[in-house]
Amino acid sequence: MTPGNHPIFRKVIPMKEGLVQDLQEIVGEDAVRDDPADLYVYGSDSSVHCALPWAIVRPGTVEEVQEILRYANSNGIPVVTRGAGSGMSGQAVPIQGGIILDMKRLNKILEISPENTYVRVQAGVVDDDLNRALKPYGFMYPPAPASSRIATIGGEIANNASGTRSVKYGATRDCVLGMKVVMADGSLVNLGSTTRVEASGYQVDRLMVGSEGTLGVIVEATMKIVPIPKYRCMGVACFNELEEAGDTISEIIASGTQPSVLELMDNVAITAVNTAIDLGLPDVEALLFIEADGNVKEAVDYEIERMKEIAEKYNAFGIDISYDAEKRTKLFKGRKKLFASLSRYKEGYSCTSLADDMAVPYSRMAEMARKIHDIADRNDVIMTAYGHCGSGCVHTKILMDPTRKEQWEGARNAVREIYEYVRSVGGTTSAEHGIGLSKAPAWKKEKQDSLEIIGAIKKALDPNNILNPGKLQDAPDDWLTATDLRYKAE
Amino acid sequence: MTANFKDLEKWSPELNICIRCGYCYELCPLYKAHPWESDTPRAKMLLVYGLLTGDLEPSQHVAEKISECFFCKNCENNCSANVPVTDIIKEAKAALAEAGYEVDRTASTVDEDLCCRCYTCVSVCKAEAVEPDEDGQPVVDPVECEGCGVCAASCPSGAISQKDGFGVSREELRQLLLDTLRKGAQVE
Ligand SMILES: Cc1cc2nc3c(=O)[nH]c(=O)nc-3n(C[C@H](O)[C@H](O)[C@H](O)COP(=O)(O)OP(=O)(O)OC[C@H]3O[C@@H](n4cnc5c(N)ncnc54)[C@H](O)[C@@H]3O)c2cc1C
Ligand code: SF4
Ligand code: SF4
Ligand code: SF4
Numbered sequence A: 001m002t003p004g005n006h007p008i009f010r011k012v013i014p015m016k017e018g019l020v021q022d023l024q025e026i027v028g029e030d031a032v033r034d035d036p037a038d039l040y041v042y043g044s045d046s047s048v049h050c051a052l053p054w055a056i057v058r059p060g061t062v063e064e065v066q067e068i069l070r071y072a073n074s075n076g077i078p079v080v081t082r083g084a085g086s087g088m089s090g091q092a093v094p095i096q097g098g099i100i101l102d103m104k105r106l107n108k109i110l111e112i113s114p115e116n117t118y119v120r121v122q123a124g125v126v127d128d129d130l131n132r133a134l135k136p137y138g139f140m141y142p143p144a145p146a147s148s149r150i151a152t153i154g155g156e157i158a159n160n161a162s163g164t165r166s167v168k169y170g171a172t173r174d175c176v177l178g179m180k181v182v183m184a185d186g187s188l189v190n191l192g193s194t195t196r197v198e199a200s201g202y203q204v205d206r207l208m209v210g211s212e213g214t215l216g217v218i219v220e221a222t223m224k225i226v227p228i229p230k231y232r233c234m235g236v237a238c239f240n241e242l243e244e245a246g247d248t249i250s251e252i253i254a255s256g257t258q259p260s261v262l263e264l265m266d267n268v269a270i271t272a273v274n275t276a277i278d279l280g281l282p283d284v285e286a287l288l289f290i291e292a293d294g295n296v297k298e299a300v301d302y303e304i305e306r307m308k309e310i311a312e313k314y315n316a317f318g319i320d321i322s323y324d325a326e327k328r329t330k331l332f333k334g335r336k337k338l339f340a341s342l343s344r345y346k347e348g349y350s351c352t353s354l355a356d357d358m359a360v361p362y363s364r365m366a367e368m369a370r371k372i373h374d375i376a377d378r379n380d381v382i383m384t385a386y387g388h389c390g391s392g393c394v395h396t397k398i399l400m401d402p403t404r405k406e407q408w409e410g411a412r413n414a415v416r417e418i419y420e421y422v423r424s425v426g427g428t429t430s431a432e433h434g435i436g437l438s439k440a441p442a443w444k445k446e447k448q449d450s451l452e453i454i455g456a457i458k459k460a461l462d463p464n465n466i467l468n469p470g471k472l473q474d475a476p477d478d479w480l481t482a483t484d485l486r487y488k489a490e
Numbered sequence B: 001m002t003a004n005f006k007d008l009e010k011w012s013p014e015l016n017i018c019i020r021c022g023y024c025y026e027l028c029p030l031y032k033a034h035p036w037e038s039d040t041p042r043a044k045m046l047l048v049y050g051l052l053t054g055d056l057e058p059s060q061h062v063a064e065k066i067s068e069c070f071f072c073k074n075c076e077n078n079c080s081a082n083v084p085v086t087d088i089i090k091e092a093k094a095a096l097a098e099a100g101y102e103v104d105r106t107a108s109t110v111d112e113d114l115c116c117r118c119y120t121c122v123s124v125c126k127a128e129a130v131e132p133d134e135d136g137q138p139v140v141d142p143v144e145c146e147g148c149g150v151c152a153a154s155c156p157s158g159a160i161s162q163k164d165g166f167g168v169s170r171e172e173l174r175q176l177l178l179d180t181l182r183k184g185a186q187v188e
Helices: A019-027 A036-041 A062-075 A127-137 A153-159 A204-208 A242-254 A267-277 A297-313 A325-336 A338-344 A362-378 A405-424 A440-446 A448-461 B003-017 B029-033 B041-053 B060-067 B085-098 B120-124 B150-154 B170-187
Strands: A055-057 A079-082 A099-102 A109-113 A118-122 A176-182 A188-192 A217-224 A231-239 A261-266 A286-294 A317-322 A350-352 A357-359 A393-395 A398-400 B108-110 B130-132 B138-140 B160-162
Touching: A019 A055, A019 A062, A036 A055, A036 B041, A036 B060, A062 A079, A062 A099, A062 A176, A062 A217, A079 A153, A109 A127, A118 A127, A127 A153, A153 A217, A176 A204, A188 A204, A231 A242, A231 A297, A231 A325, A242 A261, A242 A286, A242 A297, A242 A362, A261 A267, A261 A362, A267 A325, A267 A338, A286 A297, A286 A325, A297 A317, A325 A338, A338 A350, A350 B003, A357 A405, A362 A393, A362 A405, A398 A405, A405 A440, A440 A448, B003 B041, B003 B085, B041 B060, B041 B085, B060 B085, B108 B138, B120 B130, B120 B150, B150 B160
Parallel strands: A055 A099, A079 A099
Antiparallel strands: A109 A118, A118 A217, A176 A188, A176 A217, A231 A286, A231 A317, A261 A286, A350 A398, A357 A393, B108 B160, B130 B138
């Protein structure tokens, strides 16, 4: 390797002599890279973090994954598994160097079984590709994270991703039936089953959900699929007060109504999508997207009508309801593009993935939305409240001028204050985007009672600490100095 | 910062606006041919950022990773942050070429021995990348060439070609056609 002279490369911990050749022996010459350009690229994901690996390897078979882990384990080399690198908290950023295990070659759909309502896939299959393949069978893989266009099933399991449809169909963990995992020592284990129910001892497959590559490498997964409903009816409700939208969400859920989508967008989010992609959303304080689905139209109408009534009780207006698939697709597209659109909210500001998702009890939704803006104002940054609120999830982002150091100090305070509030009301650090590096300080506080158990599990499954080391419970206490930032601030 | 890349500094705000979501890459034909993260549009933006901040030293490999592009704009048409990806690639290509690196991998080349100097290529090229040199021989400017292949397809002498390895050379297209026909026959 001929790293550059810049500090970012000098920081690379000396790698094992002959590493690249050893890896090439396992996977072949073309499936290993260590050029500075590749290391630089694979050192980032969608988070604010950046740290360089020593080499990137792209295994083509499960046996190769096993061989790589056997080798890494006996040589004490860190292995950071990577799907699409769409993680927002630095989960796939190799903070201690080592090997990046790029899973995207393991991208085969192995079995589609409509009669058993499951699908068996390799970990590198992209979510949207899976849904495209399921469509002709009349089925879907339901969680639908906004990043479905790129995120891999392995990455979604490792982060317990969820999305617009999780309010009705559950998060990734609710779809996992079984999986094959390569453990730190290279052994291959079968976890879970192919059946919908299982009460056969420890649910070790569930342990892998949300493990962020620290306990094993998921190589294959059996996931629940559901028939695509015949009718989908979507509505958009406008509010002049953010809190009223929040109250609507909690009442819809508490009323036993079954939305298939219940999404919030505040004015910052609305302005951003309208500016960036000209979606023409009404310029109001908050919008709520509501959807009901099912095979009986009258039942769908009934659910939508109930949601509408509740929204109206909280002064919603301009409620536009429609079965038009084209309209729905357009709105969903806008929603999926929200994160990037936020970067266009204000000239000179960028959208950074910080304090990006959390969950609070439904009754706190309205208060949370207001709190986000108060905290942002105090710290001279802009924040937004949006997300799959029907499942309790609230997304924010921090919009700031990333080239100014004091903005980062403001961001650090804002993140701390937000999470103090979330903890105080019994919420959780991450609803779906995972912990990685940037949410680790808050998460460690939230989980302080169970950190010992978590540490013991990690030690038992990965005694040499090779799997994504320095993350979750082992992540640094200050996210801002944990790695280089992907932005240059002065 | 290396003097050569000073001109790229103006893209710094746009590169900060890129949230690195990766929405641009599943649709990139270059990535389909070279499925490494380093071959994605998102990576190109990162590499340019690395060059202009000085984090990354320029090299032939960096030049190739940035400049290999068909300018189809699938990336920027799908980028909700509206990052002008291809404008940035084009200017980075120019800067890298000026610094002495080759940026011609996805560009067309004219075989002088086969060329009949009809200048069809000059008139069909929307990027104005083919010009006759002082001897009247059409030459492709690798910085301006967007690798669209229109010149190669319209050259009556078969004098223009694109390189192997990106799925667009004559031989690769022939193979693709054969495979498709064979697949069709099997289905029958
Ligand atoms: C624009 C945008 C929108 C998003 N919207 C959502 C959303 O709506 N909902 C949501 O939940 N998330 C969302 N995310 C976050 C992200 O897409 C998810 O966390 C996703 O699950 C990550 O998948 P990935 O393949 O990119 O994983 P990566 O980012 O590559 O990896 C993430 C973590 O998973 C581990 N990992 C990856 N593959 C494996 C494997 N095979 N075995 C073991 N560990 C593995 C890695 O080691 C790492 O710790 C969004 C991200 C972006 C950029
Ligand atoms: S260029 Fe656009 S689509 Fe691509 S990673 Fe950046 S923000 Fe996302
Ligand atoms: S313009 Fe270039 S980088 Fe963008 S999608 Fe097309 S080939 Fe890829
Ligand atoms: S490949 Fe396209 S852009 Fe390049 S010279 Fe030919 S016509 Fe012009």
